[in-house]
Structure formats: C-alpha cells, structure tokens
Amino acid sequence: MANRSRKLLFGGVALAAVLVMSGCNANSQPSGEATSGSATALDSVPSGGTLHYLSRRANExxxxxxxxxxxxxxxxxxxxxxxxxxxxxxxxxxxxxxxxxxxxxxxxxxxxxxxxxxxxxxxxxxxxxxxxxxxxxxxxxxxxxxxxxxxxxxxxxxxxxxxxxxxxxxxxxxxxxxxxxxxxxxxxxxxxxxxxxxxxxxxxxxxxxxxxxxxxxxxxxxxxxxYQITSFTKGAQAVFERNxxxxxxxDQARFAGPDKIILDMGLNNDTIVQRLIDDKGDDKNAISNALLSPAQFQRIESDPSVESRLANSDSGYFRYIAMNVTRPALADLKVRQAINYAINKSELQSVYGGPKFGGTITSNIMTPGIPGYTPFDLYDGGPTGDVEKAKALLKEAGAENLTLNLAYAADISDIEEKEAKSIKNALAKVGITIELNGLDSDSWFELVSTAGGDYDLTTSGWGADFPSGMSTIQPLFASSEIGNGGGNASQYSNPEVDAAIDAAISEPDLDKAAEMWAAIDKQIMEDAPIVPILVQRTQGLAGSNIVNYFIPSYPPFANELVVGVVTR
CATH class of the missing domain: 3.40.190.10 (Periplasmic binding protein-like II)
Known part of the structure; x- marks a missing residue:
C-alpha cells in the first residue's frame, strides 16, 4: 500500500546497514559515560550548548x-x-x-x-x-x-x-x-x-x-x-535556533536541549566517521548519519573511549531469500521447506559481519520492536542448516537434482556477491545447482517486481515505514503487490492470507491488530515462500559531549529529537 520507492528499500537495504554492531547504547547518562544494554533513556537532557550534525547527504x-x-x-x-x-x-x-x-x-x-x-x-x-x-x-x-x-x-x-x-x-x-x-x-x-x-x-x-x-x-x-531555520545555504549548511x-x-516527543543546531551537508562519509572517532573541538558535540565500515569498526573496537560512544541496535532491517512460487521447480511446498532447512544462516551472518556486526539470525518475517513480534521457527535446521532433513524433503518431492537461478543486485557492494555464493554453496550440499545472475540494481528491480519475472530465487531486504506488521507483511506478501513495481518478489498469492491481511489492516484496536499480524507471519511461513535470514543491525557514533544517544528497537536509527549536549 506504500507509495514509497521500493527501488531503494527493496533489496537496497544493505546500503543503509551493511555491517553493523550489536551491544550497548552509548552516552545515555548526563556524564557522557557509556552504559550497559539495560540502560533506559533519560527523562530529560541538559539545556544549552550547540549540537552539530554532520550529514553525508548532498543536500538536506x-x-x-x-x-x-x-x-x-x-x-x-x-x-x-x-x-x-x-x-x-x-x-x-x-x-x-x-x-x-x-x-x-x-x-x-x-x-x-x-x-x-x-x-x-x-x-x-x-x-x-x-x-x-x-x-x-x-x-x-x-x-x-x-x-x-x-x-x-x-x-x-x-x-x-x-x-x-x-x-x-x-x-x-x-x-x-x-x-x-x-x-x-x-x-x-x-x-x-x-x-x-x-x-x-x-x-x-x-x-x-x-x-x-x-x-x-x-x-x-x-x-x-x-527550532526554526535562521540560515540555510543549499548543499552547505543550515542553522537552527529556538522557536x-x-x-x-x-510536546511529548522532543526534549529540545541544545540552544542551537548547526547542520553541515555534503560531507564525505568516511571523513565524518574519522572526525567522530578523533572527537576534537566541535565534533565532541556532534552526531551524524554516516555509515560505518568494517575497518572503522576495528578502529572503534580497539579504543574503549571510542567504543563507549557507539550506539547499536538490537533490531533493524529484514534480510531474506524470496522464492518465486510460480516457477514449476518451486511449486511444491516440500521443495521450499527443503531450501529453508538447507541454508547456512550462520555463514550468511558472517558475510554481513557476524553476530556482532551483521545482525541476528531470524526465522520470522516481523522483526523485534514491531508490536506483536513473536519468535518461532517452523524449519529449525540450526544456525548452519540441516542437510539431511533438506535432502529427505527433496526426495519426497521427487526433486533431487534441481537447477535454479538466483538473481541479485550485484552493484550495491561485494556483500551481495558473497551472499549469493554462500547460498549457492549451501544448496549444492543438498543437490540443488544454483546459477548466479548478478544484475545492476535497476535491472534487478525491474526483474523481481514484474509478474512472471524470469528468476527462481532472489535476495532482498526490507525496512518498515512504521511499527506495524502491516508495513512489512502487506508490501511483501499481499497478492496486490505482485508485479507493477510491487514488493512481492515471491509472487506469493494466498486468498486466505489476503483476507487475513485485509482484516488486520482494518482492525482499529492496535493491540488486537498486533496479534493478528503475528498470526499472519506464521501463516505465511507455513507456505514457506521465503527463507528469513537476518535482522540486520544499525549503529551510530556520537561525540563525547552528547547524551541520550541510543538506537531503539524501532526505528533502527538514533532518535535525533532527544539528544542533549553537555557543556564542559
């Protein structure tokens, strides 16, 4: 139902959260000291000071x-x-x-x-x-x-x-x-x-x-x-002062601690991260939208004074393998179940940086932080998969020597290539031959968002627009989202699921709706149109004078409305 551009989110999520880190939430005490993962957000923040925002966007x-x-x-x-x-x-x-x-x-x-x-x-x-x-x-x-x-x-x-x-x-x-x-x-x-x-x-x-x-x-x-904008130079800087x-x-949503905010635009991503690591001058009072790389994580981990300023998410984006259920080779439920058992999720987790960087292995469609989220695993092959169980299911289906193609966006980063090869190797162990089809993002998106697209499997990711099961389940699994740019890459169509989605969307009692979305999550996975892989983590680095900087379970970004600056 969203009009949001799926070209960015649908499979392009790795751009926003390639390698990220789990753990504690940084700088949530007025002293600026790091806290444990059990810390709670502050009820208020200090008033005063200037907050600096370092943006990698060419223009805000x-x-x-x-x-x-x-x-x-x-x-x-x-x-x-x-x-x-x-x-x-x-x-x-x-x-x-x-x-x-x-x-x-x-x-x-x-x-x-x-x-x-x-x-x-x-x-x-x-x-x-x-x-x-x-x-x-x-x-x-x-x-x-x-x-x-x-x-x-x-x-x-x-x-x-x-x-x-x-x-x-x-x-x-x-x-x-x-x-x-x-x-x-x-x-x-x-x-x-x-x-x-x-x-x-x-x-x-x-x-x-x-x-x-x-x-x-x-x-x-x-x-x-x-705050009101008192100065704006497009592509360069905006200055905010109190309204x-x-x-x-x-106002229940904002603390508005800083007296002034200076937003600098169009900065180099790696330069921003290095400035925050160095933590000098005004950068001590800074936050950003920069993305961290594996090399930068190594530097951060090596210095406790820097690592204490890293905020990390417990939840994040949903990464999965979609199986095109309209393809004859994937029409049998047992084949799709076998593929669920066969995938080595632990290896894929390592591709994305391991449990510390990459995220948490999942078997759900919904992610932690979304109301109604209830963990379950219908195809528990353990973190490395269950080869024998997968082989047995393929034998029951009379599909012991399958050849499938896997389409993926190959121009985002080298991670998608490594991910595809890991899937290929895992399925080879159960007798499924995978032909890899790496495409540019535009070609990939056109292929998997077209009804009847010529592919068997594809890798993808999704981030919800608001905390409801609807924001993931409806775009990815409703029949209405097959083709025409829709997000249903599995080409999955189940009238009972469509009816359940419609009922949950219409339910005005959000607590009841949350229970309905949880049931739909399990109902869809009983048909096994996808292989859930990871809940990818996100992170952010803050200057040493920033307080109340944390990443909630949803959305997987720091709340920029509640941070404060400690003046020293």
Whole structure:
C-alpha cells in the first residue's frame, strides 16, 4: 500500500546497514559515560550548548510534502505532526499525541478519524496553528512537484487518487475541518493504523499564506517544532535556533536541549566517521548519519573511549531469500521447506559481519520492536542448516537434482556477491545447482517486481515505514503487490492470507491488530515462500559531549529529537 520507492528499500537495504554492531547504547547518562544494554533513556537532557550534525547527504531538505523521514528524525526539529513516536532503548516504540490531544478517535471501525488540536499552539511567526494549516500541509503532498514521499494517505483518503494538490485552488474534501481545532479524515476503507500514518511528515501544518514559493518553502519553513531555520545555504549548511513560541509542556516527543543546531551537508562519509572517532573541538558535540565500515569498526573496537560512544541496535532491517512460487521447480511446498532447512544462516551472518556486526539470525518475517513480534521457527535446521532433513524433503518431492537461478543486485557492494555464493554453496550440499545472475540494481528491480519475472530465487531486504506488521507483511506478501513495481518478489498469492491481511489492516484496536499480524507471519511461513535470514543491525557514533544517544528497537536509527549536549 506504500507509495514509497521500493527501488531503494527493496533489496537496497544493505546500503543503509551493511555491517553493523550489536551491544550497548552509548552516552545515555548526563556524564557522557557509556552504559550497559539495560540502560533506559533519560527523562530529560541538559539545556544549552550547540549540537552539530554532520550529514553525508548532498543536500538536506526540510520539505514535509515529499519527505520519507521517520518522526524521530531531524526534520522534526522544525515540524510537528498530529502524532509522534516515543522511543526507548529497552522497550517498544509507542505512539503519542503531538499537536493533537490524543492519538485519534474513530466510532465507525476506522473509516473516519477525528483529531483535536491542543489549545494555544503557535507557529514560529506568532500565528496560531489551526486545523486548516494541517489540512493544507497534507494537501500539498498531493501536488505533482512533491512526489516521492511517504504516501500511504494518498491511497487511503477518499478522492486522494484523483487529487493533485491545492495550487489550482482545489481542496480535498475527505479532510474535513470542523473548526479551528478539529479535523476529520474520511477514508475509503477501514484502516486501523491511521494514527501512525498521521505521524508522517506530510501531516505537519503549513500556513497557506507562507507558501508563496513552494519550491523553496523548505529552506525557510514556518516552524511548529522547537527550532526554526535562521540560515540555510543549499548543499552547505543550515542553522537552527529556538522557536520562542514552542512550549515544552505541549510536546511529548522532543526534549529540545541544545540552544542551537548547526547542520553541515555534503560531507564525505568516511571523513565524518574519522572526525567522530578523533572527537576534537566541535565534533565532541556532534552526531551524524554516516555509515560505518568494517575497518572503522576495528578502529572503534580497539579504543574503549571510542567504543563507549557507539550506539547499536538490537533490531533493524529484514534480510531474506524470496522464492518465486510460480516457477514449476518451486511449486511444491516440500521443495521450499527443503531450501529453508538447507541454508547456512550462520555463514550468511558472517558475510554481513557476524553476530556482532551483521545482525541476528531470524526465522520470522516481523522483526523485534514491531508490536506483536513473536519468535518461532517452523524449519529449525540450526544456525548452519540441516542437510539431511533438506535432502529427505527433496526426495519426497521427487526433486533431487534441481537447477535454479538466483538473481541479485550485484552493484550495491561485494556483500551481495558473497551472499549469493554462500547460498549457492549451501544448496549444492543438498543437490540443488544454483546459477548466479548478478544484475545492476535497476535491472534487478525491474526483474523481481514484474509478474512472471524470469528468476527462481532472489535476495532482498526490507525496512518498515512504521511499527506495524502491516508495513512489512502487506508490501511483501499481499497478492496486490505482485508485479507493477510491487514488493512481492515471491509472487506469493494466498486468498486466505489476503483476507487475513485485509482484516488486520482494518482492525482499529492496535493491540488486537498486533496479534493478528503475528498470526499472519506464521501463516505465511507455513507456505514457506521465503527463507528469513537476518535482522540486520544499525549503529551510530556520537561525540563525547552528547547524551541520550541510543538506537531503539524501532526505528533502527538514533532518535535525533532527544539528544542533549553537555557543556564542559
């Protein structure tokens, strides 16, 4: 259902989390000392100081209409939503009200949702934040100039698929403004996860009077969050200072400790990491979006003063092998079960850096941190696989001498090549010959997202857009996601699973929905359309003056809204 670009996430997850590290969460005490994995997040952070953000992105945008950033990212220094996320290093992320008084109400099973804004909310220019501003902010995201953002709402709101934004004077009637503080969203189907959807960037308020130049609005937006942009040089630097109208007591998602934030753009990734390792001058007050390499991990591990500043995730991205169930050789369930038993997951874990760097072996579709996650293993071959069990299943299926092809994206890194060879070697031990087909990312994506694609197996990865089983299970296993750029690389179609997915999507009770997604996870794996491999870990390095820097179970990134700077 997501409009998110799957070319990036669907198989390209290794770009974001190639080799990562497990363990403790760094700098969660005011002293800046490292803590153990049982540490909890701080209730507050010191006020004052300047936070430096070192970005490898060529340009950072604070445009909400086209953003794909999660609600714990730096975009939310400036913009608030109707709801937001509270994160913790030792328990699941929870949804909390942001601009709204609660996380939404429905009295018709999720077809319509009502939100009431808090009293006395004010933009950085001193004008009141109204329901009309929220409506207009959402409407902007439908404009053709703002394509590419998280777009669940575009297919869920009545009339959304035909709407092209407000710039021709048209409104989207399914966003009803009852009064200055009340909005009602009218959906085209029951949808229980709508409270999570309204935490996404497009639901930030935008005053229409300030949107005179939409193309450059993001460089000097009117702030609803604790910081306003006071200086912006595209591709170089942005400076943020306090929004004097923001009220801490109205905000459950942000601590807003630093007095000032300086964001430097377009920096070399390895240079950022080296600067954070060296920890000198302003870099002591810095965080970043840099990716760490195996060589840099070795350097970090060798120096406890650096390793103490490394925040590491317990959960992360889902890595798996998809089996094209429409291919005759894979139509028999026993063959797919045999492949599940045959794979040496421990070796694949080593390819990604081992348990310390690469991630945790998994047998689930859902990942830790997603509500309802319940570990199970229907094909327990141990970490290295069960060759004899796999051979027995292949014999029962009359498929003892199979030849299959494995398509993979070969231009991301050398890890995908090593992964493919490991799979080939593991299946050779049970009598399956694998022909490797390494492709460039574009060709690979076109192949596996086309119905009837000429491949048997493929490797892929996925990261959920919000903490619900829907955000992984529906895009990867619903029949509607076969072909046309969809994420169902297994070409898996089960009417009973489709019905269960539809019921879980519609369930407004999120606790009940979580149980439903857990059951669907197991229901799908009983058909064995994939081989789950890893929950890939992520990590981040912070300067020695940064506190409350941790990576929650979801999302697998540091919460940039709650860090503080200790002034020494």
């Amino acid at each position: 945008s604070f445009e909400t209409a086209s953003a794909q950033m999660v609600p714990t990212s730096r975009l939310r220094w400036v913009h608030r939503g109707l709801t937001s996320w509270q994160t913790f290093p030792d328990k699941d992320t929870v949804l909390v009200p942001d601009l709204a008084t609660d996380t939404g109400k429905t009295d018709d099973g999720g077809m319509t949702w009502t939100f009431t804004l808090q009293d006395d909310l004010t933009f950085s220019d001193g004008t009141p934040i109204t329901a009309q501003d929220v409506k207009y902010g959402v409407e902007r995201s439908f404009a053709p100039m703002f394509q590419g953002g998280l777009g669940y709402h575009k297919t869920l709101l009545e009339g959304g698929t035909e709407y092209d934004g407000p710039y021709d004077g048209q409104e989207l009637d399914s966003i009803e403004v009852v009064d200055d503080q009340t909005l009602v969203f009218h959906l085209n189907r029951p949808f229980g996860n709508w409270p999570w959807i309204v935490s996404m960037p497009a639901f930030a308020p935008v005053p229409a009077a300030a949107d005179t130049n939409p193309e450059t609005y993001s460089e000097h937006p009117v702030a609803s969050g604790p 004097p109208y923001w009220k801490a007591e109205s």
